[in-house]
Amino acid sequence: MSLLRxxxxxxxxxxxxxxxxxLPSTQTSTSQTASLMSPAALAALGVSVSKTLNIPPIAGALAGVVIGGIWMLLVDDEPQSQPxxxxxxxxxxxxxxxxxxxSPNMRN
Structure with a gap:
């Protein structure tokens, strides 16, 4: 006879x-870092920095694209594990x- 009723x-x-x-595991920090360090984001940052330093904006954009491209190559070489x-x-x-x-909480 069971005690549970x-x-x-x-x-x-x-x-x-x-x-x-x-429950899905969240890994938002890596995706946020990747989007902040993308070549397009760094190119825009390079343009704004070069304007404040009185350097031609194309130089800042090129520097940002190169740095962002190198960053993406370094990040892509790391093994990606599925969460x-x-x-x-x-x-x-x-x-x-x-x-x-x-539920177990409802039992008498």
Whole structure:
């Protein structure tokens, strides 16, 4: 005889259900760094810096593109691992008599 009872019909005919929930892992810091160090972003930065230093803007743009291209080559050489989702199992109970499910917190 099971000590667990259904809170709806008080039956002892209970089954345990474990359902996996996939929680995505977040890796926003690497994607933000990649977008900040892209050749286009560094070219725009180079243009604005060269204007303040009274250097032709094309020189700043070229320097930014070259630095951004080198950065992208260095970052692309690092091994890229796929982020694995975090799996959490949620436990529920199912009453075989009244066909209702309930959480462990609801049990009597």
């Amino acid at each position: 259904c809170p709806y019909c008080q039956s002892n005919d209970i089954s345990v259900i474990e359902s996996p929930r996939h 694995r989702p975090h799996i959490v199992y949620r436990t529920e109970y199912y009453c075989n008599d009244c066909d209702r499910s309930f």
